[in-house]
Amino acid sequence: MLTLIFTRFATASLFALLLSQSTARMQVDSATAIAAATGISRQVSTQEWLGPLSAIALSPFFGLACLSGIATYGPESIQSRSALFGEASPLNNPILFWLMVGLTVATSLPRFSKFSKPLGLAVEKLEAYSAIIILISMKFLSGNGLSSDTGIACEDIALMTAGLASVPFDVGLSIAAALNIIVVNTIKLAIEILVWLVPLPTVDAILELATKSMCAALMALYAYSPILATGLNLCILGVCCLVFFRVKRRLAYVKELLMLPLFRQMMGWQSDKEKFCGFLTAPWNGLPARSAIWITRNRTGGQVEMLFRGWLSNRTFAGVLELSTYKTGMICDQLAIRVEGVEIVLDVQKGLESRAVEVVTA
Secondary structure, three states, X not given: OHHHHHHHHHHHHHHHXXXXXXXXXXXXXXXXXHHHHHHHHHHXXXXXXXXXXXXXXXXXXXXXXXXXXXXXXXXXXXXXXXXXXXXXXXXXXXXXXXXXXXXXXXXXXXXXXXXXXXXXXXXXXXXXXXXXXXHHHHHHHOOOOOOOOOOOHHHHHXXXXXXXXXXXXXXXXXXXXXXXXXXXXXXXXHHHHHHHHOOOOOHHHHHHHHHHHHHHHHHHHHXXXXXXXXXXXHHHXXXXXXXXXXXXXXXXHHHHHHHHHHHHHHHOOOOOOOEEEEEEOOOEOOEOOOOEEEEEEOOOOOEEEEEEEOOOOEEEEEEEEEEEEEEOOOOOEEEXXXXXXXXXXXXXXXXXXXXXXXXXXX
């Protein structure tokens, strides 16, 4: 009798031990599968969201129109391969598609003529920022999280935890996408301004058609292979990053010394006599050439305050105007300021001499 009881007790203990080991193994396998699925989901999501960014940066509204057109009217073979083009995607919306088409036409037509192109260039950044907002909104509204079909409560909890853990990743991916579009779009804007300055009437229309064609080609590559599109996008981004800061300084130079005076004359705006902007003709005090310096009049003789607005912090200097060395040029004038015994030469807007005299005599 005691032997029978002991045998049954040993059998029950062994069964319980095997059951606990099986349950633990199942939980470990489930956790491993969830982690692997989360990693695959992030990889696919990265390819899907980074692949079309260069195309969107070249032509934001046209790029979004291409994406929405593929998701809404594209073939099922493409729509089934990507969650970005699936039935639940925010891009699958005819209203969004036709809205992007209308905005594309409205922003592209002014770029075909040199007289109206400044209007198109003026809204370029607004167009890029609008595309960024739309993309980030779709990123958080797309609902690309993994779904649980096993019916096991612990896996549901694990999936919810994985979804919460992916929020910082989605935020980081959104920031990377925004920076990608801004960097590439800045280089593209610089090229458009250079072409606008070329005195040939048809070159602007040719550039606009080439930009739209390149955008469509990049979108076609993305529809064919998101991996190849992502690799090409990273290559384009790398090249643009090499010249981004230099191009950014040149853009500010052209905007302040050429385009803003033109707009002021067209609109009848008055220049600010209290503050103006100058650009270094040579490196000084750790600042590269063409760095923008904002100069504010100080009502004590020729004393002025100089402000350099950096990416992370601002730097201020005090100086004295040297009007005896003021030079006039064809595109811009040159103004000298003495700072701690060192004479600094700045490129300034044409016709600034009278305003500089007011600063000294005020």
